[in-house]
Amino acid sequence: MGLIHIVTPEYPPTLGGVADYARHIAEALAAAGEDVHIWCPAGGQRPTGGGLHVHGTFEGFNRSDFARTDRELDGFPAPRRLFVQWVPHGYGRHSMNLSFCLWLRRRARQGDTVELMVHEPFLTFWEGTWRQTLVAAVHRVMTTVLLQAASRVWISIPAWERMWKPFALGRRVPFSWLPITSGLARPAxxxxxxxxxxxxxxxxxxxxxxxxxxxxxxxxxxxxxxxxxxxxxxxxxxxxxxxxxxxxxxxxxxxxxxxxxxxxxxxxxxxxxxxxxxxxxxxxxxxxxxxxxxxxxxxxxxxxxxxxxxxxxxxxxxxxxxxxxxxxxxxxxxxxxxxxxxxxxxxxxxxxxxxxxxxxxxxxxxxxxxxxxxxxxxxxxxxx
Structure with missing residues (x-):
């Protein structure tokens, strides 16, 4: 049985596509015998048993949250495998939470394995207001930091690899496609x-x-x-x-x-x-x-x-x-x-x-x- 830590900006009962995906994948991994720990904002569902555990350690994805999460994560055997659900707008600070990216890089440098699941890459330039263009620039800085932390990048569509790879700055990071699933099953x-x-x-x-x-x-x-x-x-x-x-x-x-x-x-x-x-x-x-x-x-x-x-x-x-x-x-x-x-x-x-x-x-x-x-x-x- 393996141990995997899923870091996500949203999780049920919060509604959203990433929340649904994280829950669906977490439950499937747990059903397959993995020991799954969800790290998400406070207020998420807290199932017990069956290999699935929810830790609501994040409130604003800020410094105190990182310290609290560090203390709990460090109680697990090293190296910890962090499977991070990445959408730049999901982690607060008006979609410009560079400190979250730096926290992941620090965890990686301390020996943890950081794997990114890229749902959305970054905003494009010159398709909105000047502020959106500024945010797009910050997103690229965040991407560069994330790629310094990542041991692997999972992508929801092949286009994300073409967009992200230049920001690895020559660092050899493997990219792999990972399907986006649906939690909706055919009813009777x-x-x-x-x-x-x-x-x-x-x-x-x-x-x-x-x-x-x-x-x-x-x-x-x-x-x-x-x-x-x-x-x-x-x-x-x-x-x-x-x-x-x-x-x-x-x-x-x-x-x-x-x-x-x-x-x-x-x-x-x-x-x-x-x-x-x-x-x-x-x-x-x-x-x-x-x-x-x-x-x-x-x-x-x-x-x-x-x-x-x-x-x-x-x-x-x-x-x-x-x-x-x-x-x-x-x-x-x-x-x-x-x-x-x-x-x-x-x-x-x-x-x-x-x-x-x-x-x-x-x-x-x-x-x-x-x-x-x-x-x-x-x-x-x-x-x-």
Whole structure:
């Protein structure tokens, strides 16, 4: 049995994609016999037994937090293996917590093994205000420090390696892709049928969207949702996820004709969310940078087996086109997406083929056991 320490900026009951991922991976590792310790902000769930332990030692990711965490970590056998969930905005100080990076570097220099899981790399330059550009510069300093600490870097998509590797400054740090999994499992068919009956009287096709409704996505949904309802007059659209009720209200205020055909479920726990996703005939997911393997919403569609229509972009990996498990369109061709949704709603055989192909791809590339195997079989590289 191995011992692994997962450092994460969020953990349930806090809601968020990184929190869900950390919990899902931690539980899978514990089920595989690993001794797993979660180091997270205070207030996280505190399960006992079964090889899973939660330490809420962080409050602001500041100096006193580091001292408290040091005291507890030092009670474990050295060298400690730290599996750090990295999103630069997750560790406070307005996304510029250089001291957290320096703390990790100090732990590494004292003998601990630091492995990074890069969910998000850094902000890009010149795509916002002057402050965002300043933050982007600080992010690169933080990245350089992190790469001085890291024995291995796990990445959610290959593009992150191209972005990060120059900041290793010649230091040989191994980069490896690690799947982003979904914690949403396919629910029982009778439960899905019951929900559909309550939502649409079981008769109308249902198109879903799952997200958090940030401006980069809603700017596309503003066009896409009305176009889907126009081109598929017999269908309804259901919005899922945090912010869905508010976004529905915005759309209905603009066009009252949408009111009877536009549903919203709001924020749901995992079992309820899986049930609502499974109730959809098609999921439509416009991503500003294109579908990629870091998108947990896409992983949910694949695992549950819901046909997916999405955008392709500069972060879209080649395998999406090669496997054809997703219908993809350019981000500027939203009308084409709506037409594709219409065609799928009229073709049950095509939907069934996409559902089977999606579940098969998920099992081959993204199943949580693949993550467990990678983490338990890997030995941290000796960076030089």
């Amino acid at each position: 068919e009778q439960d899905v049928c019951a929900l559909r009956a309550s939502l649409t009287a079981g008769r109308r096709p249902l198109v879903g969207h799952l997200g958090t409704y940030g401006r980069n996505v809603t700017s596309m949904l503003d066009v896409l949702v009305p176009e889907i309802l126009r081109s598929s007059p017999d269908a309804d659209v259901m919005l899922l996820g945090a912010g869905s009720n508010e976004y529905r209200s915005t759309l209905v205020q603009r066009d009252r004709a949408l009111e009877g055909r536009l549903l919203a479920a709001g924020r749901l726990d995992e079992p309820a969310l899986a049930l609502h996703v499974a109730a959809c005939d098609v999921l439509v997911q416009p991503y500003p940078d294109g579908i990629s393997s870091r998108r947990t919403t896409a992983m949910a569609a694949l695992r549950i087996g819901v046909p997916l229509v999405a955008t392709r972009g500069y972060l879209t990996e080649p395998f999406w086109s090669e496997t054809r498990v997703v219908r993809m369109h350019d981000v500027r061709r939203l009308a084409d997406m709506a037409n594709d949704v219409r065609d799928l709603l009229c073709d049950g055989d095509a939907r069934a083929r996409l559902a089977v192909a999606g579940r098969d791809l998920y099992a081959r590339m993204f199943d949580v056991n693949l993550v467990v195997n990678a983490l338990t079989q890997s030995k941290a590289g000796k960076a030089a």
